[in-house]
Each structure stands twice: as C-alpha cells, then as structure tokens.
Amino acid sequence: MSRFEEKTLHSKTIFEGRVIRVQLDTVELPNGNTSTRELVMHSGxxxxxxxxxxxxxxxxxxxxxxxxxxxxxxxxxxxxxxxxxxxxxxxxxxxxxxxxxxxxxxxxxxxxxxxxxxxxxxxxxxxxxxxxxxxxxxxxxxxxxxxxxxxxxxxxxxxxxxxxxxxxxxxxxxxxxxxxx
The missing domain is CATH 3.90.79.10 (Nucleoside Triphosphate Pyrophosphohydrolase)
Known part of the structure; x- marks a missing residue:
C-alpha cells in the first residue's frame, strides 16, 4: 500500500448509462479519516x-x-x-x-x-x-x-x-x- 492510498470502505453505483457509470465511494484516507469520492467509470x-x-x-x-x-x-x-x-x-x-x-x-x-x-x-x-x-x-x-x-x-x-x-x-x-x- 502506498503512503497516499485511499482504502475503499464502501462503493455504491448511483447511475449506469450507455457511456459511463457513476459511483460514490467512501474511502479511508491515509490519516485514518474518511471521505467520499464521486467517480466516473468509462471503458476508454x-x-x-x-x-x-x-x-x-x-x-x-x-x-x-x-x-x-x-x-x-x-x-x-x-x-x-x-x-x-x-x-x-x-x-x-x-x-x-x-x-x-x-x-x-x-x-x-x-x-x-x-x-x-x-x-x-x-x-x-x-x-x-x-x-x-x-x-x-x-x-x-x-x-x-x-x-x-x-x-x-x-x-x-x-x-x-x-x-x-x-x-x-x-x-x-x-x-x-x-x-x-
């Protein structure tokens, strides 16, 4: 694990379309705090x-x-x-x-x-x-x-x-x- 890695605690798909999928991830930060990340997933x-x-x-x-x-x-x-x-x-x-x-x-x-x-x-x-x-x-x-x-x-x-x-x-x-x- 890198010193800046964010560990995913929970991931939820909030939209799935023809081109993209949007997910909301709850992550543990390197300092132990948690945060959310809005991610757009795309096939390239x-x-x-x-x-x-x-x-x-x-x-x-x-x-x-x-x-x-x-x-x-x-x-x-x-x-x-x-x-x-x-x-x-x-x-x-x-x-x-x-x-x-x-x-x-x-x-x-x-x-x-x-x-x-x-x-x-x-x-x-x-x-x-x-x-x-x-x-x-x-x-x-x-x-x-x-x-x-x-x-x-x-x-x-x-x-x-x-x-x-x-x-x-x-x-x-x-x-x-x-x-x-």
Missing part, C-alpha cells in the same frame, strides 16, 4: 491524428452538448467492452472521416481526468490515408475538416479547438514538425 477511448499527403490533419466539427456549441476535434470514439484499441482507432477514423490509414501507430495513452474519472485515451497517428465514405453513427453528426498546422493553431487560439486530446495532438504534431519528422 481512442483518438487519431490523421495526417494526409498534403500534410494536413483531419478533424471533425461536431456539436458538443455539454459545451452547447460546435468544436473541432480529432476523430475519436469510445472503446466497446473488450475491443482492441487498434481496431477501435481504425473503425472510428473510418466512421467519422471516411479515411483509412495504411499506417496506424500508437503514440501515447493518458487518463483524461484522473481526479474523478478512470477513462484512458489511446492516441494514434494515422498516415498513408485512403479516402472513402464516412459512416457516422445514427446519432452522430460530423463534418470533416482538414487543416495545416498553422491553421489548426489559429483554430485553437480562436477557441474552436479546445478539448484536451486535440490540443495534445496539435503539440505532438508541432514537435514532430520541429524535429523534421
């Missing part, structure tokens, strides 16, 4: 930085209800239970953009908000793109947008790109350009 997700032959990154514009507005994001989606992240990345990129990648490489993985959620996101780079037809889910309305690195940073400065996975992807792309790769 993937995101793809797809770079086309013209050195433009592929984004999708979509409405995000929690923000009550449209934003630009890299293609991404939720892992189905037991689904391999590589397979999910290929599926999501094709569904949302129509593109297939000849090369799909896992770049990193990270927890999106570990203070209250266990969602892990697997970040991929997709290259050697072949264009096809997008097949978004029936409740998904997206528009494919392709931007240069400079245009993408302008979009970020304008607040059109504002989610963590896409901001991380832009800085990763910028570091690759600066390295000459």
């Amino acid at each position: 997700a993937v995101a793809v930085m797809a770079i086309n032959s013209e050195n433009r990154m592929v984004f999708v514009r979509q409405y995000r209800k929690p923000l009550e507005r449209e934003i630009l994001e890299i293609p991404a989606g939720k892992l189905e239970p037991g689904e391999d992240p590589d397979d999910c990345a290929r599926r999501e990129m094709e569904e949302e953009t129509g593109y297939q990648a000849a090369t799909l490489k896992k770049v990193s993985s990270f927890y999106t908000s570990p203070g209250f959620a266990d969602e892990i996101l697997y970040l991929y780079e997709g290259t050697g793109l072949t264009e096809g037809e997008a097949r978004p889910d029936e409740d998904e309305f997206v528009e494919r947008v392709e931007l240069t690195l400079e245009e993408a940073f302008w979009a970020m400065e304008a607040g059109e790109i504002c989610d963590a996975k896409t901001v991380a992807a832009l800085y990763w792309w910028k570091s690759k350009v600066l390295e000459g790769k």
Whole structure:
C-alpha cells in the first residue's frame, strides 16, 4: 500500500448509462479519516491524428452538448467492452472521416481526468490515408475538416479547438514538425 492510498470502505453505483457509470465511494484516507469520492467509470477511448499527403490533419466539427456549441476535434470514439484499441482507432477514423490509414501507430495513452474519472485515451497517428465514405453513427453528426498546422493553431487560439486530446495532438504534431519528422 502506498503512503497516499485511499482504502475503499464502501462503493455504491448511483447511475449506469450507455457511456459511463457513476459511483460514490467512501474511502479511508491515509490519516485514518474518511471521505467520499464521486467517480466516473468509462471503458476508454481512442483518438487519431490523421495526417494526409498534403500534410494536413483531419478533424471533425461536431456539436458538443455539454459545451452547447460546435468544436473541432480529432476523430475519436469510445472503446466497446473488450475491443482492441487498434481496431477501435481504425473503425472510428473510418466512421467519422471516411479515411483509412495504411499506417496506424500508437503514440501515447493518458487518463483524461484522473481526479474523478478512470477513462484512458489511446492516441494514434494515422498516415498513408485512403479516402472513402464516412459512416457516422445514427446519432452522430460530423463534418470533416482538414487543416495545416498553422491553421489548426489559429483554430485553437480562436477557441474552436479546445478539448484536451486535440490540443495534445496539435503539440505532438508541432514537435514532430520541429524535429523534421
């Protein structure tokens, strides 16, 4: 046991939906006191930085209800239970953009908000793109947008790109350009 570990004394699911489960845990703190933790449990997700032959990154514009507005994001989606992240990345990129990648490489993985959620996101780079037809889910309305690195940073400065996975992807792309790769 680490010196900061919180021992779970009681856990109660308070909501279970299609995307998340919310639970309330009572924990014993390292100093012996108790506290509660509100936790969001999620099966994980993937995101793809797809770079086309013209050195433009592929984004999708979509409405995000929690923000009550449209934003630009890299293609991404939720892992189905037991689904391999590589397979999910290929599926999501094709569904949302129509593109297939000849090369799909896992770049990193990270927890999106570990203070209250266990969602892990697997970040991929997709290259050697072949264009096809997008097949978004029936409740998904997206528009494919392709931007240069400079245009993408302008979009970020304008607040059109504002989610963590896409901001991380832009800085990763910028570091690759600066390295000459």
